[in-house]
Structures are given as structure tokens and as C-alpha cells.
Amino acid sequence: MTSLIIIGIYLAILLALGVCSNRLFRGTSLDYMLASHSIGPFLLLMSLFGTTMTSFSLVGSTGKSFAVGIGVYGLMASSSAILHPLCFFMIGLKVWRLGKTHGYSTQIEYFKDRLDSQRIGWVLFPVVVGFVIPYVLIGILGAGGTINAVTQGVFPDAFASSGGGVPSWLGSLVICGVVLTYVFFGGMRGTAWANAFQTTVFMALGVITFFVLVKGIGGKEGFLESMQAASSAVAPGKLSREAMPHRIYFAFLLVPFSIGMFPHIFQHWLTARDANAFKLPIVVHPLFVMIVWAPCVLIGTWASAASVGIPDTLPSAAILGFLVNKHSGEVLSGLLTAGILAAIMSSLDSQFLCLGTMFTRDILGRRDGDEKKSILYARLFVVAIVAVCYGLALLASTAKNVSIFNLGIWCFSAFSALFPVIVAALYWRGLTKAGTYASIITTAAVWIVLLRDSDWGNNTHYSFLGQHQIVTLVAASTMALIGVSLITKRPSEATLAKFFPDNRTT
């Protein structure tokens, strides 16, 4: 019960942050969607990092390390530490400059201008939203699973069917409600504040979690002795990558590029006060990735030892929650759970706000100067999106053994396949409208075919022609983009002059 009270207090603080940020609201759609381009280096760092790190990074990485060992860090984290800043540097800076100059608030607005195509949104919008939804579901499912795991046995009568813990559907509902509230009232500024707060919380509590779990898992008096005991109990295969195929490892190098096309990251880039605000995120991001991922991977790997006693039936998403519940007191358990939820919510908020912005700007086309109506529509869309996503999460939770990690990889694969589109738009004058259509449609079609072929993601060892799906998707998308662009008409010279004024990029 103490854990629940602490989680409740934490959620109340978030609600208060949303209300406080609302007091600074300037009453314009620019402020609601982009915080009036006022976000400085620290808030940008925390927003980008908090948005990038999800339950995938905490709950998913622990679960995957439990299954395959330490290789998960190289597979996902160190590649992100190198390549995420590259995306900020090569894509984010340019996007920010174009957004500030031409007034874009969504990806689609930029592509419409860049390609001289008002209809590109009709193709790009459903594809991007369709690929974001699984990412949102990762967060919602992760939140519900974490709360359920940490409250096991607290309500033996009321929630007997869910092990006496708060049912996942209820935990997910509360989290969705809290995020919705502060996004609704605070918009992008509230989201940025909440992200900064939550990123601080989950990083600090993550470190504390690590120290507590080391003692719990290792079972020795001293900290070093506990780590040594924990490591020595693990099967050697999980202390190396002997079971990890080189081609899979290499293929995963493409995963970090997915953030280059995430619409919510795009929107965060646009919020920067100036170009210099990007310097801190570019430099510090790799360090933050290491601080979050390394302890999770170690904990997951240590948990794979038989002596730790993880039940065979426990879903991978519940392993971290189970360990926290088992090895810490109620107060710490509540704090640590708040940290996990912080990581999850710091992504959900940006995703909800971004989807609301896209519906308002790209589908409804609200840009007639009626600010109150634009903000109202954006807020209503946010409410609708949260409701739809929550419903989909309930459906997804009925599927047998939903793996957060696998769900995430399919989502990231799709966005990595779209990455060539943004690179070409920013750096290649030869990109055409038809080439972009071809690339987007090819990505969507190949993704659906492969997903279906993999038994809707349940075949975790799926490959196509011996390659991981992400390789197939990126190759197909790139070939379509280049091939069709080379034989079709470029945008007008006026458009090209607008986006390549110095004519240096060919």
C-alpha cells in the first residue's frame, strides 16, 4: 500500500506541473504545439532523452537481457549512443532551421513544401501514425505491467484474478489519464517540464534501483562481493554474445536511425530556442544512454541465474517490477516504480501531443489564425488519441505473451526504413515527389507483408532471405526512393532554391 501511495504522490506532482506550466501558456497554437520555440539546452536535452527512453529502455532491456544476456547493450545502447547524436546533428539542426524559417510544426508540413505536394500528407500521415501506435502501446502496456507487478498481493480479494495486484488495465488507465491531463493543459511546455522532471527522476532512481538490486540479487554483505556473486552465478553464454548472430547484431545498427523520422522527435527539435541549444543534447546523450542502459542490462543478465528465482511464467515485461518488489522495502519499491513510470510517461506525453498536433495541422488543416479553435481542436484530438490508444492497448494485452522488445523492434524497423526519406529531403536535390511516395508506400507494403509472414511478430527469429526485417525494409525503401526519383520530375527550381539556397548540396 505504501508503494501505491508514493506512486500516487508522484503522479500528483506531475499533474501539478501540468497545471503550473499552463499558467505560462501564451494562448497561441505556436505555444501549445512548440512552446513558442523557447526551449533551451537543458530542457531540450531532457526532453529528447526522456522521449527517446521508454519502457523499452528500462523494462524491455531488462527482460531482453534476462533472455539473451549482455549483448543487448551493444545491440541497442552503444549504437544509439553513437548514432542518435548523429541524427540530432545532421537532421535535427537542419529541421530546426527550416522549421523556424518557414513555420513548420509537423513533418508533413515540411514535406509538403519540400516536394511541392499538398497530397503527400494523405500517404505519409497514415503510415507515420500507424507506425507510432505500436510505440505508444509499448508505453501503455509497460506501465500497466509494472504497476501490476509491484502491487502483487496488496489487494488479495479485490483483484484476486490479477495476483492481488492492481490490474494492468487499471494501471494503464491511470497513467494515460495523468499524461493526458498535463498534456491537455500544459501543451509542449508542460510536456518539456514534465520530461525534465521525469528524466531526472528515472535516472536518479535507476541508479538507486541498481544499488538496491545488486545487494538483493548477489546476497552478500559488501557491494562488490554482491556483484561478483551475481555475475558468477550467470551462465557463461549470457556473459558474452556467443548465441548472437553477427548479421543480427550488424542489422541492429540501423535501429537508432529510426529517431530521425519519429514525428515526436521532429516536433521536439522544432521547440529549440536557437541552434546552440542542440549542443548539450548532442554531447551528453551518449552518457545518459550509458547511465540508463548499463545497469538495466546487468540486472537482467544477473536475473537469468537460476538462484534468483524468476518464475518461468513471468512475462519479460514484468521482470524488473518483480525484482524491485522482491528486493526492496515498500518505500523504495514505490519510488523505484515511480522511476520506471517516469521513463514510460516521458515518451507517452510527446507522442500524444505530436499525434494531436498532426491531426490538427495535417488533417484538419487548422492554420486560419483562429488560435482558440486551433488549440481546442488540438486538445480534443489529444483526448481522442489517448482513448483510441488505450483501447488498442487493451486489445494487445489479450494477445499471448506480448513482448515489449519485439513490438518495439518492428516499430523501429519501420521508422528506420523511412529514414532515407528525410535524409534525401534535406541533402539531395534530386529527390522527387514520386520517389518519396514510392519509398513510403514500399515501406508500408513490405512492413505489412513481413509482419504477417512473421506470424504478426510472434516469430522472434524471423528473417527474410536470411536477413533481419530491418535490413529488408531499409533496402527496399532506399531502392524505391532512388530508383523512382531518378526517372521522375524534380520539384520546381523555385522550390529547390528555397531549400538549397547555396546550391552546394546535390
Place this chain on the structure above:
Amino acid sequence: MRSIVWPLLALLVILHHDFWFWDDPTLVAGWFPVGLLYHVVLSIAATGFWLMAVTCAWPTDLDDESVVPVPSDNGLAANAAAEAPQA
């Protein structure tokens, strides 16, 4: 310095594929798997690399004077101009 940024980035990416520690379960100091330790150090090296990149290879055309909002159909640029503090 600017000219070595991209080769250094390529080197980091190559170093990421550390086949030399692939099958090695050695525990450094009795607890830290060497394959994991290597990648933790690589992440720290990435921070150093990006610090060098923003110091030595920062684009020169991003100062405030060169980024001027222009009126457009998208509306927010004009909106931003209206909200900007007056000098």
C-alpha cells in the same frame, strides 16, 4: 580538425562491431563482463567524440541573424515573428 570528424565517426561505428570480445565471458574485477565493459567505454568515447564534433565542426550558418522567420502558408512562422521580443 573538421576533416577528421567523419573518419573518427566511421571508426567508432567499426569499433562497435567488436568481434574480438564476441565469445569472451571474462569478468573484469570478478563482476563486469568484458564485452559489456567495452561497450560502456565506447559510449563514453562517443561523448568525447561528439564534444569534439560540436566544437570543431559546428555549422557556421546557424546563428540567429541567418535564421529569420518568413511569412508562409503554414502560419506559425508569422506567428513566431509576432511573438518574438522586440529589440
